[in-house]
Amino acid sequence: MSKKRVVIAGMGxxxxxxxxxxxxxxxxxxxMDRNNYHLFQPLLYQVATAGLEEEAIAYPIRAxxxxxxxxxxxxxxxxxxxxxxxxxxxxxxxxPYDYLxxxxxxxxxxxxxxxxxxxxxxLKRLDQAEDMRNHILLMFEExxxxxxxxxxxxLLTFVIVGGGPTGVEFAGALRELIVYVLSQDYPLISLSETxxxxxxxxxxxxxxxxxxxxxxxxxxxxxxxxxxxxxxxVVGASGESVELYGGDLxxxxxxxxxxxxxxxxxxxxxxxxxxxxxxxxxQPDLTIKGYPDVFIVGDMGCCMSGGxxxxxxxxxxxxxxxYAAGALLxxxxxxEPEPFHYFDKGAMATIGRSSAVATAAGFNLSGYxxxxxxxxxxxxxxxxxxxxxxxxxxxxYAYWFQERQVRLxxxxxxxxxLIQ
Amino acid sequence: MSKKRVVIAGMGxxxxxxxxxxxxxxxxxxxMDRNNYHLFQPLLYQVATAGLEEEAIAYPIRAxxxxxxxxxxxxxxxxxxxxxxxxxxxxxxxxPYDYLxxxxxxxxxxxxxxxxxxxxxxLKRLDQAEDMRNHILLMFEExxxxxxxxxxxxLLTFVIVGGGPTGVEFAGALRELIVYVLSQDYPLISLSETxxxxxxxxxxxxxxxxxxxxxxxxxxxxxxxxxxxxxxxVVGASGESVELYGGDLxxxxxxxxxxxxxxxxxxxxxxxxxxxxxxxxxQPDLTIKGYPDVFIVGDMGCCMSGGxxxxxxxxxxxxxxxYAAGALLxxxxxxEPEPFHYFDKGAMATIGRSSAVATAAGFNLSGYxxxxxxxxxxxxxxxxxxxxxxxxxxxxYAYWFQERQVRLxxxxxxxxxLIQ
Numbered sequence: 057m058s059k060k061r062v063v064i065a066g067m068g069x070x071x072x073x074x075x076x077x078x079x080x081x082x083x084x085x086x087x088m089d090r091n092n093y094h095l096f097q098p099l100l101y102q103v104a105t106a107g108l109e110e111e112a113i114a115y116p117i118r119a120x121x122x123x124x125x126x127x128x129x130x131x132x133x134x135x136x137x138x139x140x141x142x143x144x145x146x147x148x149x150x151x152p153y154d155y156l157x158x159x160x161x162x163x164x165x166x167x168x169x170x171x172x173x174x175x176x177x178x179l180k181r182l183d184q185a186e187d188m189r190n191h192i193l194l195m196f197e198e199x200x201x202x203x204x205x206x207x208x209x210x211l212l213t214f215v216i217v218g219g220g221p222t223g224v225e226f227a228g229a230l231r232e233l234i235v236y237v238l239s240q241d242y243p244l245i246s247l248s249e250t251x252x253x254x255x256x257x258x259x260x261x262x263x264x265x266x267x268x269x270x271x272x273x274x275x276x277x278x279x280x281x282x283x284x285x286x287x288x289x290v291v292g293a294s295g296e297s298v299e300l301y302g303g304d305l306x307x308x309x310x311x312x313x314x315x316x317x318x319x320x321x322x323x324x325x326x327x328x329x330x331x332x333x334x335x336x337x338x339q340p341d342l343t344i345k346g347y348p349d350v351f352i353v354g355d356m357g358c359c360m361s362g363g364x365x366x367x368x369x370x371x372x373x374x375x376x377x378x379y380a381a382g383a384l385l386x387x388x389x390x391x392e393p394e395p396f397h398y399f400d401k402g403a404m405a406t407i408g409r410s411s412a413v414a415t416a417a418g419f420n421l422s423g424y425x426x427x428x429x430x431x432x433x434x435x436x437x438x439x440x441x442x443x444x445x446x447x448x449x450x451x452x453y454a455y456w457f458q459e460r461q462v463r464l465x466x467x468x469x470x471x472x473x474l475i476q
Numbered sequence: 477m478s479k480k481r482v483v484i485a486g487m488g489x490x491x492x493x494x495x496x497x498x499x500x501x502x503x504x505x506x507x508m509d510r511n512n513y514h515l516f517q518p519l520l521y522q523v524a525t526a527g528l529e530e531e532a533i534a535y536p537i538r539a540x541x542x543x544x545x546x547x548x549x550x551x552x553x554x555x556x557x558x559x560x561x562x563x564x565x566x567x568x569x570x571x572p573y574d575y576l577x578x579x580x581x582x583x584x585x586x587x588x589x590x591x592x593x594x595x596x597x598x599l600k601r602l603d604q605a606e607d608m609r610n611h612i613l614l615m616f617e618e619x620x621x622x623x624x625x626x627x628x629x630x631l632l633t634f635v636i637v638g639g640g641p642t643g644v645e646f647a648g649a650l651r652e653l654i655v656y657v658l659s660q661d662y663p664l665i666s667l668s669e670t671x672x673x674x675x676x677x678x679x680x681x682x683x684x685x686x687x688x689x690x691x692x693x694x695x696x697x698x699x700x701x702x703x704x705x706x707x708x709x710v711v712g713a714s715g716e717s718v719e720l721y722g723g724d725l726x727x728x729x730x731x732x733x734x735x736x737x738x739x740x741x742x743x744x745x746x747x748x749x750x751x752x753x754x755x756x757x758x759q760p761d762l763t764i765k766g767y768p769d770v771f772i773v774g775d776m777g778c779c780m781s782g783g784x785x786x787x788x789x790x791x792x793x794x795x796x797x798x799y800a801a802g803a804l805l806x807x808x809x810x811x812e813p814e815p816f817h818y819f820d821k822g823a824m825a826t827i828g829r830s831s832a833v834a835t836a837a838g839f840n841l842s843g844y845x846x847x848x849x850x851x852x853x854x855x856x857x858x859x860x861x862x863x864x865x866x867x868x869x870x871x872x873y874a875y876w877f878q879e880r881q882v883r884l885x886x887x888x889x890x891x892x893x894l895i896q
Contacts, residue, residue, distance in 0.1 A: 091884075442869075
């Protein structure tokens with residue numbers, strides 16, 4: 057009997073943990089991703105705020121898998137799945153499978169706001185983080201030679217939409233970049249000319265956190281100089297202003313959108329049931345109904361738990377990837393897997409120097425200790441000794457010297473458009 | 477009396493050393509560059525061969541100059557100089573000067589070969605090095621799924637034109653990338669399928685070196701597996717093949733052009749005398765004849781020494797930058813400067829692991845000791861403690877683990893075209 061062909065579509069947190077669990081098992085493994093690296097997305101905002109170089113949060117997939125037997129990597133864009141013919145459709149051809157783990161992740165959800173989709177920045181990919189960094193630094197360069205104070209103000213106002221962890225962490229990191237670094241770099245720009253506005257539609261930031269931590273984070277951001285606008289919705293953008301629901305305009309050249317994600321686009325045939333944000337509804341074993349050989353893990357899958365879909369975040373994806381690999385091997389050997397059970401390890405967000413919030417197993421932490429825990433956990437989950445070393449070095453350097461060296465403008469136009 | 481306005485156009489090695497020499501003096505200093513960073517060009521080839529991240533060889537200009545009084549930086553493209561009106565023409569407006577130091581550097585010289593200019597890669601800018609790295613890795617990705625052996629061979633053949641230090645160093649580094657790293661990453665590609673061809677028009681590589689060192693470098697490259705073609709000229713390229721003088725074709729998707737440089741394009745009015753490669757002919761004090769307040773330093777200037785123009789290389793630019801700053805200050809105080817005198821510290825090129833050639837003060841070194849000297853000198857001349865640390869870490873890591881982690885494909889199309 058020939059080996060079963062297992063395909064993993066997408067090498068984010070879900071795909072990677074599935075691949076690790078399958079390495080060394082008696083299957084023919086094909087891994088696919090549009091990039092040749094695994095990206096540690098939780099630190100993208102630090103690349104965007106000149107705190108880390110891009111290379112520090114990306115790890116070459118082939119460096120991980122080079123010693124795995126019967127495993128191949130295919131650099132390809134995955135466009136669809138044909139469930140009945142058991143084929144994955146990619147720009148490098150159709151790839152047959154016996155078992156499939158779909159881990160294609162998510163994309164930014166602009167909720168149909170076309171002007172926002174056109175002008176806003178978002179942080180899902182490495183090149184987008186580089187674009188964001190280039191843009192922030194360019195705004196300061198332009199402001200430093202702009203005599204008109206209204207125009208300067210528009211250049212130096214930064215609007216962030218979405219008070220989740222990404223929005224909060226980005227707002228804090230941007231404020232520190234400006235206060236500690238850029239205020240020294242641009243002696244002609246006064247700190248009081250700069251504005252960072254965090255806009256959130258709900259009545260609180262970090263809604264997934266306990267109230268005490270939400271309040272801590274809110275107060276901390278305000279104390280750092282970030283303006284927090286709650287119960288406010290952004291409905292449009294022009295590149296020179298941001299439009300709020302009700303018609304108010306904020307004059308600003310910069311809009312970061314971190315207000316929502318949707319499942320990655322994937323043409324599944326025949327059509328399958330989709331939940332909110334386009335996520336594919338899965339069975340308790342993470343497979344598609346009627347297709348016990350196709351698992352959906354991570355952001356792509358809509359897995360219910362306690363009446364709600366599990367959140368679109370890295371720990372869910374990692375646990376589901378490992379589960380799917382195990383379930384697949386069980387099924388391969390004629391056993392039936394137990395249903396997937398998510399173990400909630402908690403949540404955390406960093407706000408600034410020595411300041412973070414964390415909740416785990418009923419404990420709420422804030423301040424220095426939460427910040428130290430955040431640093432250690434992120435270093436732990438980063439892949440590769442070298443990346444850990446580089447990130448640790450950057451963090452130490454930034455902490456001691458209040459300096460961020462990666463403040464390079466590598467292009468004056470947005471490069472993301474060029475990515476295939 | 478108001479302070480004299482001194483403008484430095486270009487912040488490469490020449491501009492930087494001039495700026496350092498002028499820092500703290502009683503002038504109003506304006507520095508200009510199209511980038512917001514100083515680039516350590518001699519290590520660009522290591523970025524192109526996945527040995528270093530881009531950020532490690534770039535240093536933000538504002539980080540250098542933030543504590544200098546009466547000094548400003550203007551991010552701008554410099555297009556011309558109006559000598560009689562004493563204006564520098566940039567895309568950020570016209571900037572008046574009392575004294576001007578032109579240090580605009582050089583661009584790649586394709587000697588009018590339009591098909592080569594269109595399809596060849598060259599290494600002058602950071603984005604070009606990233607493009608080169610992306611392209612090399614993409615060739616391996618494509619070859620790994622290409623069944624046709626002729627097509628595979630074309631994908632895995634790399635042609636480098638120009639046997640100067642850049643061509644030699646790139647050829648050696650690429651060969652080591654393939655032998656130590658990519659051969660592990662792509663188990664389906666055999667080392668014997670890959671070819672690196674170094675093409676040189678003269679009868680020897682490294683023509684500026686003594687014969688003994690030229691021979692050492694040549695033998696070493698061949699022993700490493702690089703094919704060296706002497707007395708051979710490339711006259712055309714198509715993206716899928718490289719055409720040699722005489723009509724022979726090498727089937728290859730990759731052509732790196734390092735066969736010549738010319739002075740950067742700069743519209744000087746009124747027209748001034750130009751030497752070979754468009755360099756501006758300078759007086760013994762590096763000024764333009766009739767304009768004792770305009771200094772030309774580095775690759776832009778044609779400064780004769782012993783009947784020959786000084787070479788277009790970093791040490792010349794650095795010495796000239798420092799000289800011009802001193803001469804300018806002397807002239808400002810009514811003194812006449814001594815003529816510029818170049819102190820030749822020697823030349824070196826690295827070929828591979830523990831292998832380099834160096835010549836200085838009549839001594840010729842090769843092998844391990846030249847390699848160690850090369851490493852130390854490059855670390856010494858790099859700017860910034862952090863960059864030295866990162867580069868040293870990368871080199872140590874590569875030496876111990878025979879691994880290069882920066883092998884990321886950050887874009888599947890050439891991004892250089894987007895740079896303004």
